[in-house]
Amino acid sequence: MFLRHLCLQLNNISNILVGSLLLLTVVINVAQVFYRYVLNDPIFWTEEAIRYVTVWFTFLGVIAASYSDEHMEMNLFADLANESVRRLNKLIIQFCVLIFSGIISWQGIRYCMLSGSQTSPTMEISMIYVYSSIAVGGVLLIVITLNKIVLLLFPAES
Numbered sequence: 001m002f003l004r005h006l007c008l009q010l011n012n013i014s015n016i017l018v019g020s021l022l023l024l025t026v027v028i029n030v031a032q033v034f035y036r037y038v039l040n041d042p043i044f045w046t047e048e049a050i051r052y053v054t055v056w057f058t059f060l061g062v063i064a065a066s067y068s069d070e071h072m073e074m075n076l077f078a079d080l081a082n083e084s085v086r087r088l089n090k091l092i093i094q095f096c097v098l099i100f101s102g103i104i105s106w107q108g109i110r111y112c113m114l115s116g117s118q119t120s121p122t123m124e125i126s127m128i129y130v131y132s133s134i135a136v137g138g139v140l141l142i143v144i145t146l147n148k149i150v151l152l153l154f155p156a157e158s
Contacts, residue, residue, distance in 0.1 A: 007147040010140055011067040014060045021057035025050050048122045052130050059137025066097070066144045087152055094149050101141035108134030 032046035065071045112135060116128030 003143075003147045003150060007067060007144050010143065011064055014063040014067075014140070018057045018061045018064060021053050021060070025053050025057070028053070045123045048120055052120070055130055056133045059133045060140075062137055063140045063144055066141060066148075087155075091149065091152050094145055094152065098142060098145045098149070101138045101145060103138075105135055105138030105142060108132070108136070108138050111135075 028046050028050055032043055036042040062071070108131060111131040112128050116126065116131060118127040119125060120127060120130070
């Protein structure tokens with residue numbers, strides 16, 4: 001029950017953050033176009049900022065997509081087999097996602113430890129702010145996936 005509630009809250013927060021970051025990207029892009037073509041004085045940091053914001057909303061967006069089952073998945077057996085085979089198929093898929101998100105989390109943590117002291121070329125911010133999106137997205141995906149596995153293993157409790 002706690003895990004299900006936690007995942008619901010993570011989904012709500014990630015939806016708000018992704019929407020806000022997408023809006024921020026649009027605002028920065030419109031400002032850049034205005035400054036470049038109307039004022040003939042481009043803002044030097046906008047392309048890099050948009051790139052880093054996009055990285056963050058990609059890794060946060062995977063949380064919302066996974067929670068809502070809006071991601072791509074292999075559903076070859078969805079219509080061909082009985083309920084137990086479909087459930088087994090979903091379990092195998094979720095275990096693969098769990099392994100993948102574990103690798104993503106580990107690599108994100110490694111990037112933070114190895115390259116976190118670097119600074120971005122234009123904005124001169126620490127790259128740990130960018131690399132941490134990989135680790136955060138991976139860890140949150142692990143939580144969402146564990147919830148899905150629990151719901152598949154114990155459907156009566158859902």
